[in-house]
Amino acid sequence: MSALLEVSGVSVTFDGFRAINNLSLSINEPELRAVIGPNGAGKTTFMDIITGKTKPDTGHVLWGEQSRNLLGMSESAIAREGIGRKFQKPTVFEAQTVRENLAMALKNKRGPFDVLFYRKSAEGATRIEELAAEVGLTEQLPRTAGELSHGQKQWLEIGMLLAQDPRLLLVDEPAAGMTPAEREHTTDLLVRAAKTRAVIVVEHDMEFVRRLNCKVTVLHEGSVLAEGSLDHVTANPQVIEVYLGR
Known part of the structure; x- marks a missing residue:
């Protein structure tokens, strides 16, 4: 496995507060990785840097086989490189059906005329059915997204990505606000998705992380404090002190 994403020596300071401090980590393809840590550990800022929302003061974020530096790119250019982000609160088109939401998200040409003269294709319809099956929303395709449960909206947004x-x-934090059954389904969904791509999950819920059964990176004060299996990192005295409590 080669590294898909290489973050090295990245630091960023906001108003004198160092949110990320000489952070280095690498993600392979395919791989499922959980990122945990106390509030203020830099988890959100780490994602903001990868997606181009925040520009760090120092360091490199290298991407893909050509090791292209993402730091000079705009957010939209980074998205086109193949980096998708799911925020905590689901952002779906509530007035549109599940099918329409997935159709709008399909990887089509995005020029003004392409959107204007968009034609439904058999290929597109098949892909929508596949995506709905993948996220467990086949029976919900004709429903408007606003009618879905919180968990179903989360799955729809993952399907759109x-x-x-x-x-x-x-x-x-995909597990936030979900029922136990929804969380179980979300676990399966993410584990399956990570068989063909890299998936980074930022999460507070330890039980959810345990079910993901993947490598865990613990952030603290903007740096990697520990890395390894969940059992390995939760046995680390420093992790216990700063995150898990005595």
Whole structure:
């Protein structure tokens, strides 16, 4: 496995507060990685840097086989490189059906005339059915997105990101506000998605992280404090002190 994403020596300071401090880590393709840590550890800023929302003061973020530096790119250019991000609150088109949401997200040409003269294709219809099956929303396709449960909206948004065929998926606290059954389904969904791409999950819920059964990176004060299996990192005295409590 070669590294898809290489973050090295990255630091960023906001108003004198160092949010990310000489952070280095690498993600392979395919790989499922959980990122955990106390509030203020730099988890969100780490995702902001990868997606171009925040420009760091120092360091490199290298991407893909050509090791292209993402730091000079705009947010939209980074998205086109194949990096998709799912925020905590689901952002779906509530008045549109599940099918229409997935159709709008499909990786089509995005020029003004392409959007204007968009034609439904058999290929597109098949892909929508595949995506709906992948996220467990086949029976919900005709429903408007606003009618879905919180968990179903989360899955729809993940489906919309998968429609873009990303090589790296960043997912922020997917288990928040879900029922136990929804969380189980979300676990399966992310584990399956990570068989063909890189998936980074930022999460507070330790039980959810345990079910993901993947490598865990613990951030603290903007740096990597520990890395390894969940059992390995939760046995680390420093992790216990700063995150898990005595």
